[in-house]
Amino acid sequence: MNKIYNPKREDWQSVLKRSTRTVADIEVIVDGIFDEVMKGGDSVLKKYTEKFDGILLDDLLVSKSEVEDAKKGVSNELKKAIQLAKSNIEKFHIAQKTDIVEVETVNGVRCWQEKRPIQKVGLYIPGGTAPLFSTILMLAIPAKIAGCDEIIICTPPYDEGKIHPAILYTAYLCGVTKIFKVGGIQAIGAMTFGTESIPQVYKIFGPGNQYVTVAKQIATKHGVAIDMPAGPSELLVVADDSANASFVASDLLSQAEHGTDSQVILVSTSKEMIDAVETQVENQLKELPRKEIAEKAIANSKLIYVDDDETAIDLINEYGPEHYIICVENEDFFINNTMNAGSVFIGNYTPESAGDYASGTNHTLPTNGYAKQYSGVNLDSFLKSMTFQKITEQGIQEIGPAIELMAEAEGLQAHKNAVTLRLNSIK
Template sequence: MNKIYSPAKKDWEVLLKRPTQEVAEIEGIVNQVFREVKEQGDSVIQRYTQQFDGVLLENNRVAQKEIEEAISLVSEDLKAAIQQAKSNIEIFHRAQITSKVAVETTTGVQCWQEKRPIQKVGLYIPGGTAPLFSTILMLAVPAEIAGCKEVVLCSPPNKEGKINPAILYTASLCGVTQIFKVGGIQAIAGMTFGTESIPKVYKIFGPGNQYVTVAKQIATKYGVAIDMPAGPSELLVMADDTANAAFVASDLLSQAEHGIDSQVILVSTSKKLIEAVEKEIEKQINVLPRKEIALKAMANSKLIFVEEENTAIELINEYGPEHYILCVGNEEFFLDNTCNAGSVFIGNYTPESAGDYASGTNHTLPTNGYAKQYSGVNLDSFMKSMTFQKISDLGIQEIGRTIELMAEAEGLQAHKNAVTLRLKSLKKN
C-alpha cells in the first residue's frame, strides 16, 4: 500500500482521486449499446450476452422451474442466514415509513403531502466474480415495503446460461416479479427502453462496474430515474491507537476483494497503528481466495498519517467515502463533524461487513465522492412525494388578492383571471 505522511492540503485532490476511468472514455461504448438496444431489442441483448458472458440464450427470462431448482440447491443454513438478514432489513426499513403531513396554511386552505410507490422499478444485481444476492435484499425488501407493483431484476448469466441459485432464491423470497439473465450495459439499456421481453421501468437501482455506472447515468437522458451513481466499492477507515490493527486490516481487505478498481484508505493520527495495520494486511491477504483481486485493489489504496484530528476530519469530508469506519477514542468529535459519508460504522466491533449483509441498514450507497450530495438507498428511494391542496370559498377569499397581485407582477394575466373569476362569483352570491 502507499503510505503518505502529513500530506499538504494542496495535494489532497490528487491524493484522494479514485481509480476510475473518466465518463468520456466509456460514454461512447455505452451510447452505442443503448442505440442498438433501442432499435433492435432482444436480438442485440442476445448478441452482447454471447459476447460478454460467453453464452447464447434463446430466452433471457428466468422460468419458474429454474427458480424452483435453484431454491433446492441453496443450503438450509444459507437460507436461514438470508431470512435473518431479510428480517433485520425489513425492521429498519419499515421504521422509515412516515405518515401523511397535513396542515391548514391559512383559513380555508388545506395542504397535505402523501407518499406513493414508484410503480415499476428495475434492479441490477452484479453476478460476475461475486454474485451479490445480498443486494437483492437491500433493494427488493424496501421495494416490497413501499408497494412497488413491478420489480424487474437483471443479472448476468454464467457460461452455462444460469444465474447463481442464491440470487434466484433471494429474489423469490423478496417478491421480485420478473428475472432476466442479462448483465452490463445491455441490461440497463433493456430496462430503460423496454424490449420484447424486458419491461421498461421508471427507476433503476443497483451497483455495478464503471460501465454500468455510466449506463445508469445515460439512462437518465431517456426519462428513467436512478438511485445514484454507484460504481466500484470504497472504504475509508479513521483509526487511532484505540483501534485493533487486525480488525482494521480485515476491514480494508473486505472491501479490496470486491474488485480491482475498489479503493480502501486508512487515515490515522498514529504512525504506530499504520505500521501495525500494514503488517496485518500482509499476513491476512495471503490466505484470501480472492488474493489477486485484493492485491490489485490495494495498489490503488493508501495509508495516510495526519498530525491532528481537525485535519483528519477535513480530509475525510473532502473524500466523502461510501463506507466509513470510525475507531477512535474521540468518537463524539468525529461523529459530530462528519458531513459526507454513505454509511458510518462505529467502534471496534462494527465491521463494514455487518452493513453489507445483516445489521439492517442499506448497503447500496453513493461512491466516487457522491456522498457529498446523495443519500444511500432507503425506503423513500422507492417512493415519491405528492402534494395535495383543497381551498374552500373562504380560503380563496383569504389568499385570492395575494395571488392576483403576484400573477399580475409576473405578467401572467391568465393566472390572475383564474382567481378573479372565482372571487367575482362569490361576490354575486
C-alpha cells in the same frame, strides 16, 4: 499500500483521487449499445451476452422451474442466514415509513403531502466475480414495502446460462416479479427502453462496474431515473491507537476483494497504527481466495497520517467515502462532524460487512465522492412525494388578493384571472 504523511491541503484532491474512468471515456460505448438495444431488442441482448459472458441464450427470462431448482440448491444454513438478514432489513426499512404531513396554512387552505410508490422498478444485480444476492435484499425489500407494482431483476448469467441459486432463491423470497439473464450496459439499456421480453421501468437501482455506472447515468437522458451513480466499492477507516489493527486490516481487505478498481483508505493520527495495519494487511492478504483481486486494489489504496483529529475530519469530508468506519477514542467528535459519507460504522466491533449483509441498513450507497450530495438507498428511494391542496371559499378570499398582485407583477394575466373569477363569484 501507499503511505502518505501530512499531505498539504492543496494536494488533497490528487491524494484522494479515485482510480475510475470518467463518463466521457465510456459514454461512446454506452451510446452505441443503447442504440442497438433500442432498435434490436432481445436479439441484441443475446448477442452481447454471448460476446461478454460467452453464453448463447434461448430465453432471457428465468423460468419457474429454474427458481424451484435453485431453492433446492441453497443449503438450509444459508437460507436461515438470508432469512435473518431479510428480517432485520425489513425492520429497519419499515421504520422509515412516515405519516401524511398536513397543515392549514391559513383558514380555508389545507395542504398535505402523501407518498406514492414508483410503479415499475428495475434492479441490477452484479454477477461477475461474485454473485451479490445480498443486493437483492437491499433493493427488493424496500421496493416491496413501498408498494412497487413491478419489480424486475437483470443479472448476468454464468456457466451454461444459469443464475447462481442464491440469487434466484433470494429473489423468490423477496417477491421479485421477473428475473432476466442479462448484465452489463445492455441490461441497463433493456430496462431503459424495454424489449420484447424485458419491460421498460421508471427507475433503475443497483451497483455495478464503471460501465454499468455510466450506463445508468446515460439512462437518465432517456427519461429513466436512477438511484445514484454507484460504482466501484470504497472504504475509509479512521483509526487511532484505540483501534485493533487486525480488525482494521480485515475491513480494508473486505472492500479490496470486491474488485481491482475498489479503493480503501486508512486515515490515522498514529504512525504506529499505520505500520501495524500495513503488516496485518500483508499477513491476511496471503490467506484470501480472492488474493489477486485484493492485491490490485490494495496497490491503489492509501495509508494517510495526519497530526490531529481536526485535519482528519476535514480530509474525510473532502473524500466523502461510501463506507466509513470510525475506530477512535474520541468517536463523538467524528460522528458529530461527519458531513459526507454513505454509511457509517462505529467502534471496534462494527465491521463494514455487517451493513453489507445483516444489520439492517442498506448497502447500496453513493461512491466516487457522490456522498456529498446523494443518500444511500432507503425506503424513500422507491417512493414519490406528492402534494395536495384544497381551498374553500374562505381560503381563496384569504390568499386570492396576494395571488392576483403577484401574478400581475409577473405579467401573467391568465394566472390573475383564474383567481379573480373565483373571488367575483363569491361576492
